Each structure stands twice: as C-alpha cells, then as structure tokens.
Amino acid sequence: MAWRWTKLTSAFPDCAYFVSIIRIEWPPPNYSLPPIVHIGPYLLRNNVFVAPMAGVTDRPFRQLCKELGAGYAVSEMAASNPKLWQTEKSSRRINHVGEMEPKAVQIAGADPTMLADCAKFNVERGAQIIDINMGCPVKKVCSSWCGSALLQDEKLVGRILDAVVAAVGVPVTLKFRTGWDRSNKNALTIAKMAESAGIAMLTLHGRTRADGYSGAAEYDTITAVKAAVSIPVVANGDITSPEKARFVLDTTGADAVMIGRAAQGRPWIFREIDHFLRTGSHLPAPLVAEVQPLMTAHLRAHYAFYGDYLGVRTARKHIGWYVRGLPGAEIFRQRMNRIESIEAQLDALNTFFEVQLAYGKRLQYSLCEQALAA
Secondary structure: OEEEEEEEOOOOOOOOOEEEEEEEOOOOOOOOOOOOOEEOOEEOOOOEEEOOOOOOOOHHHHHHHHHOOOOEEEEEEEEOOHHHOOOHHHHHHOOOOOOOOOOEEEEEOOOHHHHHHHHHHHHHOOOOEEEEEEOOOOHHHHOOOOHHHHHHOHHHHHHHHHHHHHHOOOOEEEEEEOEEEOOEEOHHHHHHHHHHHOOOEEEEEOOOOOOOOOOOOOOHHHHHHHHHOOOOEEEEOOOOOHHHHHHHHHHHOOOEEEEOHHHOOOOOHHHHHHHHHHHOOOOOOOEHHHHHHHHHHHHHHHHHHHOHHHHHHHHHHHHHHHHOOOOOHHHHHHHHOOOOOHHHHHHHHHHHHHHHHHHOOEOOHHHHHHHHHO
C-alpha cells in the first residue's frame, strides 16, 4: 500500500492552493513482475515466446509475432544433412534477413558431427542462437531417429549436446519432451545432461513422444526439471490463454512460456499474455480496423517470401486461421480455397473483415461460439 501527496492548483488565479491525498494500491491485484530471461548475452523483452512450428513459423510469421509482443521466436527446424542445406525449402527455413534480434535457428538430426556442422553453417549466416530439436513427435522425423526419438538413446543425446556446444560460439538451447512414452520419462536426466554440456536454456513440452499432441499436457515434469537445474526453463504445451500462462508459470516455476498452436491466426496472443502477466488485467479483443491492415501486411510479406504461386497457396492456412471462430468463416474459407491470385485473395479477405464491422468494432469470436452452442 502506498500514499502519494499531490498539490493541485485551481483554474482560478484568486483561489487558494489546496492539497489532496490520493490512495494508491501497489502492486495492483494479480500483478507480478515477470522474470528477466537471458539466453547467453541476449536479454529478452519478455517471457512469452513463439514455438517453432514446421510450415508455420517462417520469417514473416516470426517477425509478426515479435511485433505483436513475443519476446523470442525460433525458426522452423532445419535439417542437419548438408545435402539439403541449399534446397529452396531449407534456404527459406533458415532465412532471417531483417528479423528482429535475437535470431534463433532450430536444427534437427541424429548425427553429432552433422549437427555440429549444421550449427556452424547457420552461425556463419547470421544465427545468434542455435536450438536443438529433440521434441518433434512426427513419425516422419522420428523414423529417422531425429526429434523426440533421440530421447531413447541418452548416450547419443550427450554426444550431440557436447558436439554442438563445442562447435559454435553462440548460445545453444534444447527443446525436448518429457520422455519417449509415459513409462519412459527421462526429462530430468536429459535436463541435467544438457546443463552439464553447457546448454543455455531448456524448453520442455509437457507430453511424451508417444502422446503426440493428444491428451492434456502435464506440468509436474516441468516443475521437477525447473527445480533440478539453474539454467532458464521454458514451459510448453496447451498454453492457450493469459490465465493458462499464469497458471503454468505459477505451477511449474518456469522462467517463460512458449506458445504454439494458439498463436495460429491470433498472433496478438503474445501481447495479451504479456499484458496479463504484468498487470493482471485483460486487453480488449483487437479492433477490426487494426487486424485488417495487419493481416494485409503479413500476407504481402508472405507472398514476397514465397513468390506468387506458392505464396497464394501457403497463405490459405493462415487466412483460415485468421477467420476461424468469426461469423461466416466456414463459407468464406471454402470460397477462399478456390482463389488463385494474390489480389483476389486480399480483396476477398478485406471484404470479409469489412463485413465483421457489422458485428462490432472489435473481433467477435464469441458470436460464432454462441451460435455453435445454440
């Protein structure tokens, strides 16, 4: 509780001065100062991060999320096989030209030497942080003994960590899962190995490889890992709202949260969560007048990044996510998937959002939810 004295002057010159006492509560209810998170020399803006997602977190989307409040973002995973480094797909994944710093590239593979060489290759091209993927549960990745499949071989994990950390002079981080399956959870062992190897930060998804993305994420393992290591720990999995972010941070003691699928179509979730963590209050839903030009700018950056033909087709998923939950979205999506040109795509999207103004100045996701419940 704090008191402040304020001297107020009347608008009338002949009037005497007077003093009032203003009572201010500080900190406000539910306020907590977010922890300061460093990755090596990099001080992050806040503790709300973008999760790397294949086919989603390309450079235009990462930059958009950072502009809308994300404190940190990691690229899509880049293959460690040197035969793939010069392919168009790989080149895009590690492209971070003009991106807000720090620039982080995630690498994936199973061979320690290849991963070390891949890390060096990316650092030479501007990567400031290297993230090692031991969290992807996708069958295509795990069948090559990459991603979360590595958790079955702790000795190989150790060799990979040692090799990559020794290969580069930038911070190396690790993203992983709680274990291979519910009967074989070894996140605590992996975390301690990582800290000993010199890993700068851990991001732990609260599911096993066998879980995929089904069921609910669990946070007990994240809590145990945070208690066992002294490096920053980031909690990931099922964080879909400001309240859930607050709950996960309080429950696990983690230094930060990482948001994945909840950011698809709603990249402003980062500023919403950051604001809630700092103040305990909610930001209002975005204005239609703000979202419309924001989406246009994102899509134009997307088209420039992928080219006209591929850009129009890969933009469809982003557009589908943007309109999801809004009145008229399903009919609009069906029509959108048949549009073949950039300008027609943008015109259709702008028309859709102009119609949204009939429901209010702010996006009205609740109207669609109410209709579905009726």
